[in-house]
Amino acid sequence: MESARHVFRVLFLLLVVVVIFSVGRTFLVPKSYGAYGPYRFDNVAEQAAVRPPQHGGSASCGACHAERLKAVTAGAHRKVGCEVCHAPLARHVRDGARSAPMPVDRSFTLCARCHRRIEGRPAAFPQIVLAQHQGGVEGTACIDCHEPHSPKL
Amino acid sequence: MPEISGYAFPNDVHVHWSLMIVMYPYITGFVAGAFIVTALYHLFGKKEFEPVARLALATSFCFMAIATFPLNLHLGHAERAFNVVVTPHFSSAMAGFGLLYSGYFVILLLEVWFVYRREIIETARRSRGVKRAFYAALALGTYDTSPEALEVDHRAVKLLSAFGLPAACMLHGYVGFIFGGIKANPWWSTPLMPVIFLLSAAVSGIALLVLLYQVTAKLGRRPIERETVQAMARWLWFFLILTVTLELLEIVLLAYENSDAWHIISQLLTTRLEFSFISVQMIGGSLVPFILLAIVVTMNAYLHDRVRNTLASVASLLLLVQVFSMRWNVVIGGQLLSKSFRGLRSGYQPSLFGREGVIVAIALFVLPFVLLWVFDRVLPIERAAPPAEPSREPAAEPARRTA
Secondary structure, three states: OHHHHHHHHHHHHHHHHHHHHHHHHHHHOOOOEOOOOOOEOHHHHHHHHHOOOOOOOHHHHHOOOHHHHHHHHHOOOOOOOHHHHEOOHHHOEEOOEEOOOOOEOOOHHHHHHHHEOOOOOOOOOOOEOOOOHHHOOOOOOHHHOOOOOOOOO | OOOEEEEOOHHHOOOOOOHHHHHHHHHHHHHHHHHHHHHHHHOOOOHHHHHHHHHHHHHHHHHHHOOOHHHHHHHOOHHHOOHHHHOOOOOOOHHHHHHHHHHHHHHHHHHHHHHHHHHHHHHHHHOOHHHHHHHHHHOOOOOOOOHHHHHHHHHHHHHHHHHHHHHHHHHHHHHHHHHHOOOOOOOOOOOHHHHHHHHHHHHHHHHHHHHHHHHHHHHOOOOOOHHHHHHHHHHHHHHHHHHHHHHHHHHHHHHHHOOOOHHHHHHHHHHHOHHHHHHHHHHHHHHHHHHHHHHHHHOHHHOOHHHHHHHHHHHHHHHHHHHHHHHHHHHOHHHHEOOOOEEEEOOOOOOOOOOOOHHHHHHHHHHHHHHHHHHHHHOOOOOOOOOOOHHHOOOHHHHHHOO
């Protein structure tokens, strides 16, 4: 046993580390950790507080642009939200009043996201082959010819 | 804007797990691989590994010390890194990291301590002032170097290796498990993944040691032991065969089953990963080293030492590239295919600068070697005196009395 004294010392040191860790852990683990699963539940409310909603949905746009919304809901793009092509509501409205002009994404890549020809899409869905459409659409905005709010062409 | 071929879901076109997630299993692999080499000597009594046993232990330790860096660089918020250690749970493989990492680290620390204890004491005895206090603290205040005490150390090292080997295997196996457990991705989701990761870790660890051993021997003007290089080449060959067999088995099985996922994986391998998988991982990184090592293993009697060392070194260098490309093909490859199984995005190119860039990755790979140099300054990897068996060392007794 005499010759194993160093082993007991190192084991004691290990025990001290384990005790410090166990005691320290109670201070380090946040209070709400584990309340509803292995995460800090308070974080849900904290994130909600620091990240106010940016999008308002089409109905909130209709509060001021009722005519436009009516046209959209009657057309082929009725299921496409306003904020898909326009920016999120928060960029345009603050405290119920207009704060800045609404940015619009006029790029062909936005339209191509849905209308670029891909094998996996339903055959009846309007699709184009980008390279062939009007001699290649790159750089040309689709909305020069197509009406985005109620496309018929 | 990444190019898309076929039908890819919009949220499948981003590579979120970047170069740092490639570096993570690569670096952790060296920890497990190097530990296997130490265990071959301490646990399985392979005497020919004696010249590299301490180097392997130190290498394992230095890579272990920075194993978390790639994850911290990827995730950001390094100040939260400790949370995974204090709140381990089993609902996510990644959250089990705290238990595995700290458990293995303790074993590794203890093993280093027991292996170096005699030298720590001898340095403490020889030194004065701060240096003496430092080494005395490292020795935990006990200066017992009697043959009985050294025998206890010997047994402790053996016991720790016995626990360390499964711990090292689990630490790296779980890295593979993280990928193997993602069922939405057919390129990852296979029970073979932890085994492949583990075996390729052994390959990378031994390959690194073949190179490190020769470099350190050259630098220290020591002879390179023929048996050591030969034994490492033999084990390297063995692990290479196992790894590549399993890597191919996974793919051959997918192809033979002709499952729905094979449609996209065959495209992935022949288009996006054509260079990194077929050319680098399979031909340059597996076939060529296989042939080189086959020459070393089967033609041992006819080889000049220089030829053997060169062949083993070239094979090891290629295998280091092979294992890196394997990590790349798994991590990045798995993110190039869409969950639709009908679309691929264009290849991923990491940025040069930035937190997850190529320069940081290179620095991460260099860092353990800097640590190894520091380790060698504090606890010399090469013994000053010829090695002696602790049990047959009555001469150590008077030395204790003079302390």
